[in-house]
Amino acid sequence: MAGRFLFIILIIFCIHISHANAQNNSSIEFTPQVSLTRFSANPINKLMGPVYGAELVYHKHATDNPAAWMRELNLKSIDVIFNYKNMSGVKRFYQPVEKEFGDSYGLLAGITIPLISFDHFYLDVAPSFGGLYAGETWYTNENPIIGAHLNFASRIALKTGIALNNKMDITGGIDILHYSNAGTRVPNNGMNVVSAGLGIKYNFNRSAGDTITNKTDIFKKHQFDLGANIGRRGVYESKDGLYKTGLYAGYNYRLSHVWALSTGIDAVYYHTIYDPDRNLETYQSNASSFKRWRVGLAVGPDFWMGNLAAMFKYGYYIYYDSLKPVKTYWTTGFKYKATNWFSLQAKIYVHKTEADYLGFGFLMTR
Incomplete structure (x- = not known):
């Protein structure tokens, strides 16, 4: 369910950006990569290998x-990314197993924002989000870091x-x-890979400059805002799940076309x-x-891209009869404004670096 919903969000995002008044000039970029390091959220599972x-x-x-919103960010491009990682050389430092980590295949949507731009040189930052298929999991070969194929x-x-000419760039x-799988299957320590790459970009129709309107x-x-979601957290080393329902009531102050500040109650x-x-x-x-309920107060920014927003909040529990001494939490996710008064949302609750559950609503x- 989580994987299917993610790809629906990606399709909505691509439809949304196709109507965002962007010119039909585009480019395609290919970049081979090698890792600088790789690590899991759990320090017990120390990793080695390229x-x-x-x-x-x-x-x-x-x-x-x-x-x-594009003008406010000075947006350079909206991106669709296919990411491949060969994990055959990765092993755990303790109790290593050959080819324990299967290759991964990711499809992400993102944006590119320029930081520095000259005639033939540029420096950009490019965040993205999407889905990824992992070849091996706990349920295939007892890999303790990855709990599900769909992540x-x-x-x-x-x-x-560096622009070599009007068509080609070296990047x-x-x-x-x-x-990670957001807690839908446990264990779920997640994988992090830091990579460096050198590639080439082909520009189909490089623009000579921006055309700004008075729109x-x-x-x-x-x-x-008043919202609800439902989701499932996995049972440890099992394909069963435990369901939760999340409720939210809050106030949202829009600072600009891109940024908003919101605060509210999570139950x-x-x-x-x-x-x-x-x-x-x-x-x-x-x-x-x-107990059946936990309640917290949270505050944080929303990052708007037209009708789509990324949400980030950090919160403190005012009521939580927890097994462990947990006082704080944070949430993140996406919401898509379908009408002026109704939005679809996907929202994950997290304690420290550990995902609780992902709710859709x-x-x-x-």
């Missing part, structure tokens, strides 16, 4: 009649380029790729609470609760 791979990126340049992936890159950069996008500064209902007599069936690590706005 990771080889490559990225193929399609850039749709936003240089003609850009939307207001969520995020990647941020610092990229530079290079460094990036970090993270993937004004109107947004509402003050709004109140999570446990369909199954922790029972010491059924430890393996009900244990949820930092999310283990003796809606937000109603006034």
Whole structure:
């Protein structure tokens, strides 16, 4: 379910950006990569060995009649990224197993924002988010880091380029790729790979300059949000799951076309609470609760790209009868504004670096 919903979000995002007043000039970039390091969230599972791979990126340049959020970011392009990683050389430092980590195949959507730009040289930052298929998991060969074939992936890159002529660029950069399954299957320590690469970019129709219009996008500064979601956390070393329902009520202040600041109350209902007599069936690590409800207050920014927003909040529990001494949490996710008052959302709850569960639902706005 999580993987299918992710690819639906990606399709919505691609449809959304295709109507975002971007010119039909574009480029394609190919970059072989080698890892600088690789690590898991759990320090017990120390890793060694190289990771080889490559990225193929399609850039749709936003240089003609850009939307207001694009102008505010000075957006360079909206990107579709295919990422491949050969993990055959990766092993755990303790109890190494040959070819324990299967190759990974990722499909991500992202944006490129220029930091420095001269006539023939540029430096960009490029965040992205999407889905990734991992070849091996706990359920195929007891790989303790990856719990599911289908994973969520995020990647941020610092990229530079030198224009050789009107069509070709030599590119290079460094990036970090993270993937995990958001707690839908446990164990779920997740994988992080830091890579460096040198590549080439072909420009189909390099723009000579931006064409800025006087078009004004109107947004509402003050709004109140009321939302709900439902999701499932995996049971340790099992394909079973424990369901939770999340509720949210908050206030959102729009600072600009791109940025908003929001604060609100998160309430999570446990369909199954922790029972010491059924430890393996009900244990949820930092999310283990003796009571049906936990409640927290959170604050953080929203990053808007037209009708699509990335959400980030950090919160403090005002009520949580937890098994472990957990006082804080954070949430992140995406929401897509389908109408002026209704949005679809995907939202993950996290304790420290450990995913609790991923919920899918809606937000109603006034």
